[in-house]
Amino acid sequence: MPQPHLMIHIVPGKCDYCGCCVGVCPEDAIELMESKIALIEDRCTNCRKCVWACPWEVIEFHREGVDHLPKQTPHMLNEAVKF
Ligand code: SF4
Numbered sequence: 397m398p399q400p401h402l403m404i405h406i407v408p409g410k411c412d413y414c415g416c417c418v419g420v421c422p423e424d425a426i427e428l429m430e431s432k433i434a435l436i437e438d439r440c441t442n443c444r445k446c447v448w449a450c451p452w453e454v455i456e457f458h459r460e461g462v463d464h465l466p467k468q469t470p471h472m473l474n475e476a477v478k479f
């Protein structure tokens with residue numbers, strides 16, 4: 397069952413798409429595409445396994461929930477950084 401408040405935040409632009417978080421998520425709540433990573437909120441139980449697994453600290457845990465985070469840093473999608 398998903399928690400009432402999402403506490404997981406994917407920091408935009410930091411992901412290198414290694415896939416470590418996808419492998420440890422017991423709920424299949426992270427989707428990794430070619431240049432995007434997305435959190436499926438309905439499935440997330442805030443277990444934090446993805447937070448601990450990420451080698452680059454891309455995924456943050458916010459005990460108070462992620463609703464307060466600024467709109468310009470969406471937690472759903474991490475767009476690829478263009479060089
Ligand atoms: S907090 Fe747990 S359930 Fe949510 S995306 Fe991370 S590993 Fe999956």
Ligand code: SF4
Binds near residue numbers: 414417428452
């Ligand atoms: S969020 Fe972290 S663990 Fe997940 S694919 Fe990106 S860099 Fe890898």
